[in-house]
Amino acid sequence: MAKRAFIDLHVKSSLSTGKSSPTQIAKMASHLGLKAIALADFNLRNLNVVDEIKQIFKEYGLDLIVRADINENTPKQLKQALRKLRRKVEVIAVFCKNLNVARLAARDRRVDLLCFSVKNWRKNFFDKSEANLALQGESILEVNLNPIIKAKTHGERIQAIRIYSENIRIAKRYNVPIIVTSGASSIYEMRAPRELAALATLLGLTDFEARESLSNIPLNLVKKNREKLSDLYIMPGVKIVKRGDSK
Amino acid sequence: MIKNHRNRYIIFEIHSPKPLNINKQKLLKTIFDTTLRLFGEVGSSSIFINLIEYNKTLQRGIIKCNHKSVLKLRAALALIHEIEAIPTLIHIVKITGTIRKAREILNSLPRTFILGDEEAVPVV
Secondary structure: OOOOOOEEEEEEOOOOOOOOOOHHHHHHHHHHHOEEEEEOOOOOHHHHHHHHHHHHHOOOOOOOEEEEEEEEHHHHHHHHHHHHOOOOEEEEHHHHHHHHHHHHHHHHOOOOOOEEEOOHHHHHOOOOOHHHHHHHHHOOOEEEEEEHOOOOOOOHHHHHHHHHHHHHHHHHHHHEEEEEEEEEEHHHHHHHHHHHHHHHHOOOOOOOHHHHHHOHHHHHHHHHHHHHHHEEEEEEEEEOOOOOOOO | OOOOOOOEEEEEEOOOOOOOOOOOOHHHHHHHHHHHHHHHHHHHOOOEEEEEEEEOOOOEEEEEEEEEHHHHHHHHHOOOOEEEOOEEEEEEEEEEEEHHHHHHHHHHHHOOOOOOOOOOOOOO
């Protein structure tokens, strides 16, 4: 039986707000048994360093996934950001700050991941309607375990567990795919995939679902997006197999 | 009397930016506190935690637990993010069913693992 390949789709490095360098992250990820890491640092200004970091990751036997986080306040700003970034990065995550942004992000097919606040119930917009739209728009719910791991008080952790459990319940009911991420901003916040899966089981996922949300679901998402970004892609189900002579 | 549970031995290592100055008792107390917070008194009692071995210099050791509670203990260990105000990562290297095999694996691990704990230098 083939060994399962695990992916962490949310790690921040010193390219943005993280504390560890991409080299340190690559070293730790390879030690923890991950096969690919998505650095969530990229925007239009630092896309030129992607090749350099990919090379570093390759030395440790890892695959780098280029992810961009969008934190916009209005649907118009979100659309602009999506237009600029979609053809340049492999994964786009939208942090849903308000209801309008959440609804647009869920139904827009250019958005891959939906992230919601776990600090306040009023800012968690993942409900039945959102789940239905996410299913149609092929978006995935991201469960970032960092707020649970790093909670400073019991209250914060309880709140985060309650909100994530409710979101997972709704997502499972409406067949919205779920991915689990570490959301680490330093190497000491990273966790091995089996540990993340164990934490996810506390939120209402079964052991199998938790492992799938760390391996096959993110793997398929990245594969689909890479295919779309290739020069041979035309539309879903249609791609150039062979180019003929121009003469 | 028939034993109603089997044991699992978890080989773990602790990564931290600087060496942790804690002994076996203190580490066991940290793990107990975390499981107690997460699962309560009844839940923690079913895990049957025991810290069999801990090497303070190499920051590695073996924890014994009930075979049905491995997932619970994994989750609890993942939640420990600092010990004595030092950022910490507890990584489970391997889980075995016998103490002999666990000791073999623990002794066969490389003596040092340097993660590059120097301060991160921004690339851009």
